[in-house]
Amino acid sequence: MEENERMKTAIVYASKFKGNTRILVDAIAAGNDIDLYNARSVEHVDLRGYDVIGFASGIYYGSPDRSVMKILERDLPRGKKVFFVCTSGSGRSSYVKPLMQEAKKKGAGVAGVYSCRGSVSMPGKTGGKRHPSFKEIRSAVNFYNEMMDRLESERSEEGGRAGMVANLPPSGGSGNSPQDPEDKVVKTAAEVAAGISIATPLLILQHTLRRMRK
Numbered sequence: 528m529e530e531n532e533r534m535k536t537a538i539v540y541a542s543k544f545k546g547n548t549r550i551l552v553d554a555i556a557a558g559n560d561i562d563l564y565n566a567r568s569v570e571h572v573d574l575r576g577y578d579v580i581g582f583a584s585g586i587y588y589g590s591p592d593r594s595v596m597k598i599l600e601r602d603l604p605r606g607k608k609v610f611f612v613c614t615s616g617s618g619r620s621s622y623v624k625p626l627m628q629e630a631k632k633k634g635a636g637v638a639g640v641y642s643c644r645g646s647v648s649m650p651g652k653t654g655g656k657r658h659p660s661f662k663e664i665r666s667a668v669n670f671y672n673e674m675m676d677r678l679e680s681e682r683s684e685e686g687g688r689a690g691m692v693a694n695l696p697p698s699g700g701s702g703n704s705p706q707d708p709e710d711k712v713v714k715t716a717a718e719v720a721a722g723i724s725i726a727t728p729l730l731i732l733q734h735t736l737r738r739m740r741k
């Protein structure tokens with residue numbers, strides 16, 4: 528993907544009771560280019576072309592709708608960024624735990640969870656108050672936009688680091704001064720190659736031992 532290309536998002540949702548979850552999903556999708564998939568009307572979703580995938584559901588007897596879990600189990604490719612949205616009578620976010628556990632098994636990075644209450648009694652009412660309320664809907668939209676800003680800036684930092692690696696001189700740099708910017712680049716190159724920041728302490732140790740031997 529080009530560095531300045533927007534990340535592509537899909538949301539797989541189920542909202543079978545009163546459409547409470549759908550209200551949040553629609554509000555999030557209204558100002559953003561997002562593909563929506565109703566898990567209850569599809570067998571499979573091809574999620575390979577998406578960078579970020581949301582799973583959204585109402586909560587029924589303590590669990591998200593089975594249709595959403597099925598798509599996650601069958602179709603979530605390894606290593607994607609995922610987020611979760613749920614509405615329930617209580618508003619608890621822990622209801623998404625089974626979805627989250629399954630996504631983690633597939634190496635997904637969990638980018639965020641948004642949950643709020645969803646009306647259970649009169650259409651659009653719980654104890655006289657409508658849920659999701661306007662405030663809850665606005666918070667869901669803010670949640671998504673802030674999450675995407677964070678993911679986009681993480682991606683451009685990663686892109687910047689990869690660019691530094693690509694521009695390394697053939698020798699890979701040999702500076703010994705701690706201030707030498709090449710030391711930093713070598714460290715970053717190894718971090719990117721390893722794909723995990725745990726490489727950093729090892730490199731510092733190696734670097735220190737090399738200097739002690741001189």
Ligand SMILES: Cc1cc2nc3c(=O)[nH]c(=O)nc-3n(C[C@H](O)[C@H](O)[C@H](O)COP(=O)(O)O)c2cc1C
Nearest residue numbers: 543544545546547548585586588589615616617645
């Ligand atoms: C059959 C059924 C079971 C429910 N079970 C729970 C539950 O276990 N915990 C909870 O907090 N809310 C529960 N609720 C409330 C719904 O999660 C809530 O109304 C939600 O917003 C429904 O989302 P939807 O309109 O998008 O389907 C239940 C509702 C129904 C109809």
